[in-house]
Amino acid sequence: MAAEVRTARGGQLSVAGLLAQLERSLGLTVTGLALLLVAALGWLVAHALGGRSLYLLAYTAVALIGVALYLARRRRPVSAHRSELNRRARVGQTLPVEITLQATSRVTSFRIEEQLPESLGRAVVVPVPSLRPDHDVVHHYSLRPAVRGVFQVGPLTAEFTDPMGLARKRQELAGTTEIIVHPNVEEVLDRPLTRAFEDPPMRPPRSRPWPEGFEFYGMRDYVAGDDIRRVVWRAFGRTDRLLVREFEQGISDRIAIVLDTDESWHSPGYPSETFEMAVRVAASVGVRHIKDGLTVRLESNGASLGRFRGPRSRMLFLDELARVQTGREALSNAFDRLARAGRRDDHVVLVTSHFDQQSAASANLLLNDGASLTVCAILWEESDPVTLRRAHEIGAQLVQLRPGSSLHGAFRASLQSKARGR
Numbered sequence: 001m002a003a004e005v006r007t008a009r010g011g012q013l014s015v016a017g018l019l020a021q022l023e024r025s026l027g028l029t030v031t032g033l034a035l036l037l038v039a040a041l042g043w044l045v046a047h048a049l050g051g052r053s054l055y056l057l058a059y060t061a062v063a064l065i066g067v068a069l070y071l072a073r074r075r076r077p078v079s080a081h082r083s084e085l086n087r088r089a090r091v092g093q094t095l096p097v098e099i100t101l102q103a104t105s106r107v108t109s110f111r112i113e114e115q116l117p118e119s120l121g122r123a124v125v126v127p128v129p130s131l132r133p134d135h136d137v138v139h140h141y142s143l144r145p146a147v148r149g150v151f152q153v154g155p156l157t158a159e160f161t162d163p164m165g166l167a168r169k170r171q172e173l174a175g176t177t178e179i180i181v182h183p184n185v186e187e188v189l190d191r192p193l194t195r196a197f198e199d200p201p202m203r204p205p206r207s208r209p210w211p212e213g214f215e216f217y218g219m220r221d222y223v224a225g226d227d228i229r230r231v232v233w234r235a236f237g238r239t240d241r242l243l244v245r246e247f248e249q250g251i252s253d254r255i256a257i258v259l260d261t262d263e264s265w266h267s268p269g270y271p272s273e274t275f276e277m278a279v280r281v282a283a284s285v286g287v288r289h290i291k292d293g294l295t296v297r298l299e300s301n302g303a304s305l306g307r308f309r310g311p312r313s314r315m316l317f318l319d320e321l322a323r324v325q326t327g328r329e330a331l332s333n334a335f336d337r338l339a340r341a342g343r344r345d346d347h348v349v350l351v352t353s354h355f356d357q358q359s360a361a362s363a364n365l366l367l368n369d370g371a372s373l374t375v376c377a378i379l380w381e382e383s384d385p386v387t388l389r390r391a392h393e394i395g396a397q398l399v400q401l402r403p404g405s406s407l408h409g410a411f412r413a414s415l416q417s418k419a420r421g422r
Helices: 015-026 030-049 052-072 233-239 273-291 313-323 332-340 357-368 386-393 407-420
Strands: 004-006 012-014 078-082 088-090 095-103 107-114 124-131 137-143 149-153 156-161 168-174 177-182 216-221 243-247 254-259 295-300 304-308 347-352 372-378 397-401
Touching (some): 078 156, 078 168, 088 313, 095 124, 124 137, 149 313, 233 243, 273 295, 273 347, 295 313, 295 332, 304 313, 347 357, 386 397
Parallel strands (some): 254 295, 372 397
Antiparallel strands (some): 078 095, 095 137, 107 124, 107 156, 156 168, 216 243
């Protein structure tokens, strides 16, 4: 096992890590550090014994290190161009990268290194034996994001050493590029099949039907303000009455997605398997509703993450979900913000593994005032077993999900079971 040194912050640093820090701070290689140590020991021995030859050797070693530092720190006439990366990507997507090296004069024996976060892969290190002005060097590699998030690619640096291999110098060739990795999205169907107010033409207070309706419910007499396109002209010809189609009870065109970010109820580790599943659920539901032309409001425990409507807002919505992380705020904070918003006819989609009593009470108040609620329960070994019972008690639609399961299948099964129970 490698020896470890405790740092001032209480962490532990291996000997290899300590040597690497010394190399970067002093600009010396391991050989240069060894020679510096020998020079220091030789000077101490010479001072103790009074030997001139040892003094001469110590000063010669220091002079060699000085010359090596001078030679290594010269700026080389090398430039690099990194191909333009997609600013946005999705988990598992392969991103090709091309690096082109150029020089105005001949440069030999150096290496380039592209710094990468661990989630994008290992750092790319390429040795370059020689680079001439008339011949560019091109290197290809690819990125494959393993998790969602916001990552920095780069900087791209070149490392040069002196001919003796005692000192090294890093020269930046290209800066950093930001990549936003979106969670993967599945096609899901989410809509409530029952509400507190079911029979048309009665609607929940301050609520409107879904813009286009879904299932045919029946016909009623035309009243001022009805869309003329819903008039059933065949019925008018038979009965001499203007009748309009009445569709199944709809919901508001405002959707509130509440993503539970309380880390105490998600699986441990990075990335948290249950939290990544919850983010994927929120992304899939939100993208579906934005595509349908509805207004989507995204809430986390700690803050409201914005409102999104229209085709262009889809990317902004996924950007927010790429950045969101777990915290220690309670789920009830999000429901308190929904209650203070003064708009009680939203369709609320809650994604959580712990539907606590306080949040259930707040959600029940929203339901009684005309809202609808879908609880997407993330189930794992340590999830709260009372979550499902609380969702049933307040009359919420329930979708049960497990990490790695198909979202399309889970939502479809929930809707079918709800339809059979109507």
